[in-house]
Amino acid sequence: MSAFSESALLKKLGELNSSQQSIQTLSLWLIHHRKHHAIIVKTWIKELQVAPSEGKKLTFMYLANDVIQNSKKKGPEYGKEYALYLPKVFTHIAETCSSDKLFGSLGRILNIWEERGVYDSKQIKEWRARLNKEVKDGGTASSSAKASEHSSNGSNGDVVKEKSEKREKRKHEDRKEKVKRSRSTAATEEKSNAGQNGESEHLSPYLPLGEPPEPEELIKALVNIENSASSDAVVRERIANLPPEISEIGCLNKLEDKDAAKALAKQVNEAVQLLNEYNIRLASEMEERTKLASMLRDFQAEQKELLAQAETRLVEYKQKLSRMVAVQKEIRDHLSNLPDLTQLPDVTGGLAPLPSAGDLFNIH
Structure with a gap:
């Protein structure tokens, strides 16, 4: 930035x-x-x-x-x-x-x-x-x-x-x-x-959606959803195997004595308790899924922002790299145009020594 x-x-x-x-x-x-x-x-x-x-x-x-x-x-x-x-x-x-x-x-x-x-x-x-x-x-x-x-x-x-x-x-x-x-x-x-319009009052799109979750929190929420009520195959199988007479009023006419009625009432009560507990778990799962959807939305929004920032930095760094490559090329071209000192003639020992200060200011 x-x-x-x-x-x-x-x-x-x-x-x-x-x-x-x-x-x-x-x-x-x-x-x-x-x-x-x-x-x-x-x-x-x-x-x-x-x-x-x-x-x-x-x-x-x-x-x-x-x-x-x-x-x-x-x-x-x-x-x-x-x-x-x-x-x-x-x-x-x-x-x-x-x-x-x-x-x-x-x-x-x-x-x-x-x-x-x-x-x-x-x-x-x-x-x-x-x-x-x-x-x-x-x-x-x-x-x-x-x-x-x-x-x-x-x-x-x-x-x-x-x-x-x-x-x-x-x-x-x-x-x-x-x-x-x-x-x-x-x-x-x-x-x-x-x-x-069938729409609830909503906030301006400029209002942030919420605090983005940490990855660990999101992973934990996803794991909890995997172990939720809708994934409980044991309970779902128990509900599916409930006898039809506990939910059909017409079966009451087939009862022959009081003991059979008590047995059916016990089955109905157990089934009602099972279904109530499962419904409570499903309601809780719905709330968790709603929260998870919100977390995923906020997490995705944050990742998009981070991606946009990363893309911006990438463009800046590419531009810097391009300038550095251009400078590097200029340096190489300049070096290639400089004379090779090793090819110059050896002038050591062939020139007279420089005059001293006394020689310069000595008036004859």
């Missing part, structure tokens, strides 16, 4: 777009240079604040989310550093943005962070409050109350200030209520559309 510099970071942030490839490529670059995490996060928030559109701000948030989650395995530097600036970020977005899509996407990111334990619930609650302007409203109300208190002391300037703050507060509350209604309507429509 290219060397880190602040100018290179600014260039990459400026070229960042909303495509998954663009976000993940820059995320990998930032994680690779995580020792510069402090300057990276500071530059990130500066560029987010001056981003020309709400879509660009959302792209910056997707980038931060990708870096935070995918860097957990290699170190907590980014998670801790971003946590210092996220309150300011959510406040900035709440004050400058109004897009329902933006707020909905940020809400899903916060939900993911809470579900996956990226940040604790207290932090998530605070950031969600800032995003919904609840913290700001509290501060406005507090300042308004202080203004009212000062006005009771007879200060005309404070009275004017109080009236101004009340007007601003009413405007802000009206705007807040309008935004809440629009967000609620948008969320309802989104869920309705998801239900009509």
Whole structure:
């Protein structure tokens, strides 16, 4: 990967777009240079604040989310550093943005962070409050109350200030209520559309799928699946060999006495217990298979990223090798054009000695 510099970071942030490839490529670059995490996060928030559109701000948030989650395995530097600036970020977005899509996407990111334990619930609650302007409203109300208190002391300037703050507060509350209604309507429509399409609500493709497992964990999960309930031939054979009369109501009419009925009831109870235990094992196996599928997906995604990095390094090294071969050829050509000192005539002993300093400055 290219060397880190602040100018290179600014260039990459400026070229960042909303495509998954663009976000993940820059995320990998930032994680690779995580020792510069402090300057990276500071530059990130500066560029987010001056981003020309709400879509660009959302792209910056997707980038931060990708870096935070995918860097957990290699170190907590980014998670801790971003946590210092996220309150300011959510406040900035709440004050400058109004897009329902933006707020909905940020809400899903916060939900993911809470579900996956990226940040604790207290932090998530605070950031969600800032995003919904609840913290700001509290501060406005507090300042308004202080203004009212000062006005009771007879200060005309404070009275004017109080009236101004009340007007601003009413405007802000009206705007807040309008935004809440629009967000609620948008969320309802989104869920309705998801239900009509037969699809559950899904997260943005820019959200990382999960922490990739270690190879040992994946191997262990695969071995466990091999020894799962569906592979238990003994139990399956027992179920297959159960007598038909325990599952057919019509066979009850063939019972001749009470002892036969008790014997059949015992067989039915044993079969029910066998099937219940097997069904529990199958349900557990389904959960394990679902987890395994997720592990395989995350592992495959990580391997693809590693492959892409290896391919990039291979191209770089091939280019370096090509340059070195060219330099090697130049050196050989240059050597071939140099004279062979062994072919020069032997001039030792045939030349007069050089004059001394006294000879040079001796005036006759």
